[in-house]
Amino acid sequence: MIWTVDLAQYLDDAPWPASAAELIEYADRIGAPYEVIDNLKELQDNEDEEEEEIYESIDDIWPDRPTDEDYFSMDADEYT
Numbered sequence: 001m002i003w004t005v006d007l008a009q010y011l012d013d014a015p016w017p018a019s020a021a022e023l024i025e026y027a028d029r030i031g032a033p034y035e036v037i038d039n040l041k042e043l044q045d046n047e048d049e050e051e052e053e054i055y056e057s058i059d060d061i062w063p064d065r066p067t068d069e070d071y072f073s074m075d076a077d078e079y080t
Contacts, residue, residue, distance in 0.1 A: 001042045002035075003062045010036050011058050019052045020044035 010032040014023055020043040027036045043061065047053050055061055 001039045003039060003065070005066060007033065007036050007039065008058055008062060008065060011061075014058075017054045017056045019054055020047060021052070023055070 010027060010030065011023065014026050018026070020040055024037055024040045024044065027040060043053075043055075058065060
């Protein structure tokens with residue numbers, strides 16, 4: 001499973017919290033690329049068949065996701 005910022009953005013407006021099945025249905029409905037759906041199916045395959053895991057946000061799926069702070073963490077004092 002490989003996530004990129006471009007792929008993860010398709011889940012920004014997903015109906016959180018959601019199960020992998022619900023996220024797959026959402027991604028399919030909005031026309032997300034195959035890679036997004038494939039990643040979500042891999043999550044679904046890893047779930048326990050008896051208990052469906054509920055994801056609260058994209059951070060539950062991609063814990064080390066880059067944030068705006070990662071890109072804009074420059075200290076203003078560096079440029080004065």
